[in-house]
Amino acid sequence: MRKTTSKMWAAAAGVTGIALLATACSGNAETPSDEGSDAGSENITLTLGTFNEPGYTDEMFAEYEAANPGITIENKKAATSNEARDNLNTRLASGSGASDIEMIEIDWLPELMQYPEKFTDLTDPALDGRWLDWKVAQATTPDGVLLGYGTDIGPEAIAFRGDLLAAAGLPSTREEVAAALGGADATWDDYFAFGKQYTEATGKPFFDAAGAIYQGMINQVENAYEDNDGTIIAATNPEVKDIYDSVTTASVTDNLSAHLGQWSDDWTASFQTDGFATMLAPGWMLGVIEGNSAGVTGWDIADVFPGGAGNWGGSFLTVPAQSKHAEEAKKLAAWLTAPEQQIAAYKSKGTFPSQVEALASDELLSSVNPFFNDAPAGQILANRAVGIVAPFKGPNYFAVNDAMQSALTEVDVNGGDAAAQWDTFVSAVNALG
């Protein structure tokens, strides 16, 4: 008997020990963050959550830290916009863990703007007029609360492979291509007609993906998927159907597409194999093209865009309400989105600034991009930014666009039936409502 009891005691002691250890571990895990936030006004660490390549450099952070003693900036980078979105959604849901400043892309900003109480009001009269009006409007709630400071915008031009076009016997310089696509009155029909000439001459694809062309076209429609009151009209809007039809016709019937899913491994690899001759190029895309085309020469940018000006993407800096240093974070966000910093970011990673003053600066306008055959990229994109009409993007924009991109991928890449995929899209949209 005694033997078993002593064994039992030993077992109990062991179990208690393990239980204590387990609780001790969980206790430890929580303490540092609490201490960090209670550290007081002396030393503050501001976290900055970004994705892709916003162009903010360590030198910028060092400069700010030097000017503001006691502030340390920690940059948390996510690889993709989707990853940043998932991360931020989870942190907002759990009520803790988000960075003091979170970068949000325009496509998924609307769905978060349904919860303005989750973010700090960034309205600041001193910053009135810093950004383009439509950029500010995108981040302003119906009640007039500004939730985010604009970073970059994505005015679109046409990037093309001059060498491939020349080999096909087509216009191949910047000016010639712009003129061939219709110059200032360029339409999508002009673009597809030019593509047919190229494809007939060479038998090779003209653009990379149906999804990419669609993105360019839908971004020129003011109310594509939703009315201003948020009613979903995507499935019944004739403009959406027209764009879908013309994109699928150009991609599959006319075979202008390289049938690649944008951002897929095949897409990345095709930059090395002369997979296509043109693509839509928002400012931030130039860096992507250059990154994927190491060793490839012949890329250039034409100062033209079919269907008028268009904007693709662009981001904002927000301060989640859960931040313990909202004031300091707001200050830093304002500093990072000031024209000087955004010009520096443009030079570093090609993210095109959304600040009025930056758009007029000589530094930006005189910049050339050596990779794109020394194209005056700053001037071209500034020209392309004129007359952008920002489409309305409501809470369901991302979801509807996602369903559309799935349908287009199925048709363009996997050879699905266009009519059947349209029906799939419609039922996916109806499931949202």
Add this chain to the structure above:
Amino acid sequence: MATSTTPPQLDSGRQRDPERAVRRVGFSQTLGRWDVKVSPYLYISPFFLLFALTGLFPLVYTAYVSVHDWNLIGGKGAFVGFENYLFVVQEPNFWKSLRNTFSIFFLSTVPQLIIAIVLAALLDANLRARTFWRMGVLLPYVVAPVAVSLIFGKLFADKSGLINTVLGYVGIDPIGWHAQILPSHIAIATMVDFRWTGYNTLILLAAMQAIPKDLYEAAVLDGATRVRQFFSVTVPMLRPTIIFVVITSTIGGLQIFDEPRLFDQTGQGGPSRQWMTATMYIYELGWGNQKSFGRASAVAWILFLIIVIIGLINFSITRKISSDSSTTKRKKVSR
């Protein structure tokens, strides 16, 4: 024994003289009684406490969430009863996700088990540098699933991938690994097998080494070849371990997430959800475009019930097999 006789005495004493103080039971005696009655429960309580915290509570809370309108960011909404269940059951994507889960599960588990047994048998042989080979099969297990998916994603790329290029050399048309349903499942099953075969090989190897050597000696004396020994001695003796491996890979297989999610750039399981598994569907409902925790929880509960049913089937098969094996043993003995 003494304690059981005490209460009546106390009662009678109280009746006779209410003024008289109740007979005090020594505290050490009370403690002793507690020790007997309470401490066994105390000893087993850590498991139940931990289970309640990490197993039962999430389960019950998920059920609670699943009968509410519950937004990821907005939080709890109205009580909706079984509306969420009705919604997901009517969604074609839900059924697609179940189809994909089971298909990937079968395509990965069956070859994995066969390869693992064969590899284990090879490693069980008298090899030179035995430890090296044994560690070698475990190497893929060390690689993070995300890294495996990225590498295999490139290998299985539809146009630029190595595998389609190699298939082209032998005259096979490129296969739409990311376009068609079955090829995508095969590609994902390959990733799963790459990672888990070595792990299961080592478990089976350990079981093989526990097989008494005299069985093999007897078989050799009977003139059995190595192949015959493998099928007539090794495999039957491995039965309990094979069942264990099947159960663990069932649990793992029905929860597969990393590999299919990273199989393409969007992580949605393909444009037509060709390879979206049940757990990916839960993620899409809860964290994707709908942000509906209620619907996600409903799917999670359905998946839980399915796993319970499969567990019961497994259990009955296990019992059948174990009774089978005992009869065969008896037969062998009688022979």
